[in-house]
Amino acid sequence: MEETKHKTIPFKDTIEVKHIIGKKVNSKDGKVLGKVKSVHIHPKNLTVEGVVVDSGMFEVDQYYGRGYIETLNLEGVVLSITPVSEFVGNDVYDPTGKMVGKVTGINRAKQTNTLISIKVKSEDSGEDILIASDYIATIGDKTLMLKEAFDP
Numbered sequence: 001m002e003e004t005k006h007k008t009i010p011f012k013d014t015i016e017v018k019h020i021i022g023k024k025v026n027s028k029d030g031k032v033l034g035k036v037k038s039v040h041i042h043p044k045n046l047t048v049e050g051v052v053v054d055s056g057m058f059e060v061d062q063y064y065g066r067g068y069i070e071t072l073n074l075e076g077v078v079l080s081i082t083p084v085s086e087f088v089g090n091d092v093y094d095p096t097g098k099m100v101g102k103v104t105g106i107n108r109a110k111q112t113n114t115l116i117s118i119k120v121k122s123e124d125s126g127e128d129i130l131i132a133s134d135y136i137a138t139i140g141d142k143t144l145m146l147k148e149a150f151d152p
Helices: none
Strands: 024-026 032-041 048-054 062-065 069-073 076-079 091-093 099-108 115-122 128-132 136-139 143-146
Touching (some): 032 062, 099 128
Parallel strands (some): 091 143
Antiparallel strands (some): 032 048, 048 062, 136 143
């Protein structure tokens, strides 16, 4: 093959998009979020702008912009974040160890990964509780811990 280029990386160091389609997409903590459905390129800058992730048959596809992409290579894509949508289904505890409930929904700032609040189905009453992100102390693999004791 004959190359014609101007001030770019060597051809051997580039990646063909077709080799990334169908590869795994992982969150920063290693959880597989799905497979690459498509890669989106800026029409003028010719830079990767984001990827669409096929999240599975019963899930909504997700788009992650380049600001959330840590690496993109022949193995797939690794994000620089854990998407806040992954918190749905997690248990919520207060600092005394009392289970408050399960996360049933999240509210985020526009289309960013910035968490504003979580909706929790109360373990005691079965009612929905809205908890602002300021009251969340830590977020673990399958749990969220609140900063203060929860008293309904």
